[in-house]
Amino acid sequence: MRALDDVSLGLAAGERLALVGENGAGKSTLMNVLYGLYRPDAGTLSVDGAPVVFRSPRDAIARGIGMVHQHFMLVPTLTVAENVVLGAEPTARGLLLDVQAAEAAVEALCARFGFQLDPRARLGELGVGARQKVEIVKALHRGARALVLDEPTAVLTPDEADELFAVARRLADAGTAVVLVSHKLKEVLAFCERVAVMRRGRKVAELKAAGTTPEVLAAHVMGEPPPPPPPFQPATPGAPLLQLSGVCADGPQGRPALKGVSLRLCAGEVVGIAGVDGNGQRELAEVVTGLRPLTAGTLEVRGKPLTAGTPAAFRTAGVGHVPEDRHRHAMVGSFSVEENLSLGRHRVPPFARGPWIDSAGRHAAAVLEMERWDVRPRDASLPMQVLSGGNQQKVVMARELSLDPAVLVAVQPTRGLDIGAVAAVRAQLRAHAARGHAVLLVSLDLEEVLALSDRAYVLYGGRTVAELPRAQFDERRMGRLMLGTEVDRG
């Protein structure tokens, strides 16, 4: 299949361009061609009017192309200055790293573009927003005149995102061309001047941002007008299904990661956990699914204490899990789709007959579920790893929801999915709660927490620092609670 088909795109100095499209539309492929990671089969690439051939990112960097990846390429144990100069280090006497020159270079760049960064700070101590700025400074240090930002706001709070766009705007005003790759159509229209829409490897539209609405843009992205988002049906909470009080747990390095989490999840509710990455979300999700032991506090599922439970015990008690790291925790990549659909319920009909796998029964059940969830391609014998991220997530959701869990723990359930898949997954989460179950939604995307939750907790520094009913949802205030710059007095 052709990932890119006859795409032409121009970029002027100081321009702010957006590239939007669903997963698999060819955005990343196009950017990787631009960055020298892939070579096009046909067509040309020109910089400053002269044709160029990029054999590797090194060539692209030399021509002034900079890229800030969704997953940062930084070394946590080095300082900001060391990270910035990594790969293009200034040296003293030809051998030693000239730390002072590096720090001076970073300070000069920060002063010129108005960044607030301490070149001597160790990267591991910085938050996500600051790390992203380090990536940008790194690209600028290498002489980037065109900067590609790949999904830059996926992990930022609203205030951090605003700051990022302010910085990017200053860069553009100073003559740097900025390309924003994003799924978030509102921010695309707010920041960019021009929007290129990709669909199935082709550029299907190019629009001026001024005068375009998110609805019009979504229609271009999907190829059809999007269905209106379903109206929010508030829950009438029933009996408590999951209760945590004073829960503490250690993180992967044995340091305390949860330092007192108390929360309650009732039948019929979607409860969101908002927080900046690294404040205990991962550990919380592992604690409520039995993957991580508690060091203090109590945990009850449907009134039964499960303080020291195994993953199997939590499953039996009715806890389902849609984990954050799908590839590691939710699927076996080399297993077929139907084997993956059966995992966890593979011992019961229709997936098994006694000790034997019931191949026919399993296949029939898998085909039915793939139909219901619109998993493509519709072939249950394909290895799971060849499916796109959205389709893999649908398989995981199908499996977890088929067990009809009283409590579903969903961590970043729509991360990296396209508009269509996001809508499908979100609708299923709401529907699951509406059936009298409860959903614990842990997401780094505040917008998602706000869109789906009946109630939300803010997790900061391993503690639940605020509990807010839907009526009190306020993006800005929650963002500040997430950063610890405001303390809840409610």
Add this chain to the structure above:
Amino acid sequence: MADGRLARALPSLLAVTAALGACFVALAAALGDAGLAAEAFGQMALGGFGDVPRWLSTGDAAAVLRPLGESAGKASVLLLAGLSVAVAFQVGLFNIGAQGQLLWGGLAAAVVGAAVQLPPALHLPVCLLAAAAAGAAWALLPTALKLRRGVHEVISTIMLNWVAVALVENWLVVGPLQGPAGAGTAEVHPSAVMPRLLGESSRLNLGLPLSLAAAAAVAAWLLRTTHGLETRAVGRGQEAARAAGLPVEGRTWTAMAVAGALAGLAGAVLVLGSELRYPGRLAAPYGFDGIAMALIGGNHPLGVAASSLLFGALRAGGTRMQLLGVHRGFPELIQGLALLFVAARLGWAWLLLRRKETPRA
């Protein structure tokens, strides 16, 4: 499904064919005579699969049955050792210790075969059980070290191989368990010997059907039972298996016990089929050949069976190539090359994937 299986088997087949072809060319070049090389290959085939032309012209069935018996003897040991490695691979462990487990299995079979008096219908099964238990016990040591202390199984199984050699061959069979005829244990009772299936003209014995049955049983277990599905899930996605509530440690224990038992049975087939006692040193390093069989067979029980049958025949036929002045180690060279091609195929696959991979936006 069938297409997928064929697609997975095809690279191994191609690798073996390519290795055979490469050997032919190399041999022709070394001998400076393609005709002679062809004759050497012909002799290898006749020696491995049976001298069919002679059988047809003289009616002498032994011309086919004797070579087949030799091939079967080698193939059955290769197959059991290969299955041992392949089963351990299912839970993600690299069992380099099949050799040590094989030695203990062979010793257990020899001791029970010589020291116990039982009716024939019972004696052989008891010897096989003892061998399987001994092999399994030796395999559980590295498993315990892995699960309790995090010791890497490659290190521990390699070292335990040498411990097994030291204990069995440098002490027990030349010390406490030595038989009347010098180094090695006493000869087993006739009731413990693997019965020959085709009379005296061929050494084909129960070992071959036993090893084929083991391959079929392992295939059924891994591919058709829920226990086997869980076992495979542990090796292919341990974290996912744990999150799905599967007993990861339990499946690791059973798979390693089965792996050790299979290697132990390989030792028993050697001892009860051809040696009839534990000799001072137990023949070729079949435990290490098992690694090659598992890899060439793609860790699939039936793939391991196919590669073991082929290489068993090539090795038995290799002896006949000596008549033409070709070293009898030649089949092992082919085996090494086949393994190299299989390994290279993984490299090619990696390169191809890297080129084609187009991450989604």
